[in-house]
Amino acid sequence: MNAVPTAVQTQPAAPTPTGSETPRPAAAPKPGLLSAESAAVVAATAPAVAAHAEEITALFYPSMFASHPELLRIFNQGNQATGEQSRALAASVVAYAVALIDPDAPSFEHVMRRIAHKHVSLGIRPEQYTIVGHHLLGAVAEVLGDAVTPEVADAWGEVYWLFAMQLGAEEARLYQQAGIRADDALRPYVVVRRIDEAHDIISLVLEPADGLPLPTTEPGQYVSVFVDLPDGERQPRQYTVSSTASGTRLQITVNRARGVDGAPDGRVSTHLHEGVRVGDRLDVSSPCGDFVVSDAAGPLLLASAGAGITTVLPIVEHIARTQPQRPVIVAHADRTARDHALRDTVLHVGRAIDSFTTYAWYEHVEPDDTRSASGYMDLRTIDLPADLQVFTCGPLPFMRHVRTTLLERGVPAEHIRYEVFGPDLWASQGEPPA
Ligand SMILES: Cc1cc2nc3c(=O)[nH]c(=O)nc-3n(C[C@H](O)[C@H](O)[C@H](O)COP(=O)(O)OP(=O)(O)OC[C@H]3O[C@@H](n4cnc5c(N)ncnc54)[C@H](O)[C@@H]3O)c2cc1C
Numbered sequence: 552m553n554a555v556p557t558a559v560q561t562q563p564a565a566p567t568p569t570g571s572e573t574p575r576p577a578a579a580p581k582p583g584l585l586s587a588e589s590a591a592v593v594a595a596t597a598p599a600v601a602a603h604a605e606e607i608t609a610l611f612y613p614s615m616f617a618s619h620p621e622l623l624r625i626f627n628q629g630n631q632a633t634g635e636q637s638r639a640l641a642a643s644v645v646a647y648a649v650a651l652i653d654p655d656a657p658s659f660e661h662v663m664r665r666i667a668h669k670h671v672s673l674g675i676r677p678e679q680y681t682i683v684g685h686h687l688l689g690a691v692a693e694v695l696g697d698a699v700t701p702e703v704a705d706a707w708g709e710v711y712w713l714f715a716m717q718l719g720a721e722e723a724r725l726y727q728q729a730g731i732r733a734d735d736a737l738r739p740y741v742v743v744r745r746i747d748e749a750h751d752i753i754s755l756v757l758e759p760a761d762g763l764p765l766p767t768t769e770p771g772q773y774v775s776v777f778v779d780l781p782d783g784e785r786q787p788r789q790y791t792v793s794s795t796a797s798g799t800r801l802q803i804t805v806n807r808a809r810g811v812d813g814a815p816d817g818r819v820s821t822h823l824h825e826g827v828r829v830g831d832r833l834d835v836s837s838p839c840g841d842f843v844v845s846d847a848a849g850p851l852l853l854a855s856a857g858a859g860i861t862t863v864l865p866i867v868e869h870i871a872r873t874q875p876q877r878p879v880i881v882a883h884a885d886r887t888a889r890d891h892a893l894r895d896t897v898l899h900v901g902r903a904i905d906s907f908t909t910y911a912w913y914e915h916v917e918p919d920d921t922r923s924a925s926g927y928m929d930l931r932t933i934d935l936p937a938d939l940q941v942f943t944c945g946p947l948p949f950m951r952h953v954r955t956t957l958l959e960r961g962v963p964a965e966h967i968r969y970e971v972f973g974p975d976l977w978a979s980q981g982e983p984p985a
């Protein structure tokens with residue numbers, strides 16, 4: 552079934568500047584960076600390392616946490632339990648090595664940028680690369696056993712340190728740009744409001760406790776929020792800055808993660824829902840992330856599902872404030888209208904945009920809802936303007952579906968940007984390009 556557009560208004564839009572949303576290039580691995588001897592050894596051993604990558608990271612993390620238990624407080628233990636972080640780390644190291652030896656390897660820049668932003672949001676320090684390198688290379692030696700001759704160990708050591716240096720340089724640049732130091736990356740914020748947005752979704756409005764101005768936030772960026780859990784553990788999670796409308800406060804919007812099929816409920820989101828009250832303090836990072844709309848380009852399609860809506864509101868706010876002549880299409884999919892958070896706010900803010908069209912798809916549509924479509928998002932038939940820039944956020948299968956449909960409709964791959972609410976396995980496994 553086709554969606555019925557709930558167009559808030561549409562007047563002919565003024566011509567908009569065109570251009571690309573492609574972000575600033577980051578340093579990238581290139582053939583030639585690795586010494587010739589190491590390149591040959593890495594080429595010969597990369598398949599073995601790739602084949603054992605998960606075994607390697609399965610050894611690496613426990614050994615590193617045993618020697619440095621303080622790191623348990625900065626690594627997301629949910630991602631450790633599901634194995635997602637191990638897979639992302641392993642895939643990124645192998646992809647980096649391939650990019651060092653193969654001139655035709657897919658671009659690695661967006662992976663590099665994503666990791667650097669994530670590291671900066673967590674306050675990762677240059678000296679910690681020595682710890683990670685020691686345990687990671689130790690795990691390679693242990694898993695591959697006799698195959699790790701001194702030459703092989705040296706070659707993979709070189710790969711690791713090239714990667715570390717490039718990441719460290721990008722991170723230094725980001726810390727400098729934010730005007731912070733790695734060991735001073737968090738600021739205390741006070742929860743000043745809690746808003747029930749939808750079923751199992753709340754917003755927390757946060758004000759800097761030090762009374763100083765908010766950091767600059769690009770529309771689409773996230774913060775790392777560190778919480779002290781009731782069991783005494785400390786854990787960070789990332790939350791998109793869902794609004795900065797007030798200018799002195801930032802808002803995060805949190806979906807309560809319920810455990811399914813016997814898995815435990817999400818630790819931090821449950822705590823933010825149940826244990827955090829107005830007046831409480833949270834430690835919050837500077838805004839990070841490169842899923843950011845620039846002022847350069849033409850019409851926008853914001854395609855979200857579930858909690859991915861948190862990236863839509865700040866972008867709509869930004870366009871309404873700075874480029875109201877820029878056409879925006881908002882397409883959202885959710886289980887039901889009750890689950891669709893921020894919907895009214897997005898519609899309200901979108902009224903300030905000259906050409907603003909919204910579509911909604913729900914798995915279950917209420918009988919009296921004549922505006923929304925039932926089922927999964929279907930972008931095959933909606934009107935798409937030329938030179939469209941797409942920002943999509945939601946579960947991976949959803950984003951794959953969006954991307955496939957839009958590619959079939961002729962939207963160039965480089966015009967489709969995406970945000971993953973977890974370690975980005977999609978990119979580090981080589982698909983899709985940025
Ligand atoms: C860039 C970015 C932006 C984000 N923005 C937002 C946002 O705006 N809003 C939002 O709500 N979220 C956002 N997230 C997701 C958020 O960071 C958290 O991942 C989310 O809140 C879940 O955290 P949690 O601590 O509640 O769950 P966790 O405890 O981390 O658990 C996560 C999942 O793993 C499962 N799990 C945990 N332990 C096990 C186990 N032992 N076995 C099997 N399964 C297990 C849980 O059931 C749950 O489904 C974002 C993430 C990123 C990376």
Ligand code: HEM
Pocket residue numbers: 622625626627628630631636639640643644665666669670673675676679680681683711714715718973974975976979
């Ligand atoms: C060359 C070395 C390193 C590589 C290749 C690497 C790679 C990665 C990757 C791929 C991710 C996932 C990014 C995403 O969200 O998509 C990540 C996240 C992370 N990294 Fe690194 N990293 C390195 C060094 C370090 C160091 C030195 C530390 C500090 C101890 C560190 C701590 C973290 C943490 C805490 C996360 C978030 C984990 C999570 O949310 O589950 N990393 N890193």
